[in-house]
Amino acid sequence: MCECYRIGGPWIAEDPSCPVHGTLSEGREERIEAIIDRVVDGELTASEASDLIVEEWY
Structure with missing residues (x-):
């Protein structure tokens, strides 16, 4: 599980700034x-x- 997950009450939320x-x-x-x-x-x-996809990630 990504570290962007935060548990608060019954909900799990994702950090909007997480790159994933x-x-x-x-x-x-x-x-x-x-x-x-x-x-x-x-x-x-x-x-x-492949080259274009690598550019998308970096």
Whole structure:
């Protein structure tokens, strides 16, 4: 479990600034899925996609 989880009462909440679960990660996941779709469609090679995905994380 990520350290961003905080337990308070019966609820578990995620820290919005967490790089894995926060609000910025949602957009990152969508961009990575779009890159993967481009590989499936033949627009990118796996190597090109790998480079783009690494850029998304750093």
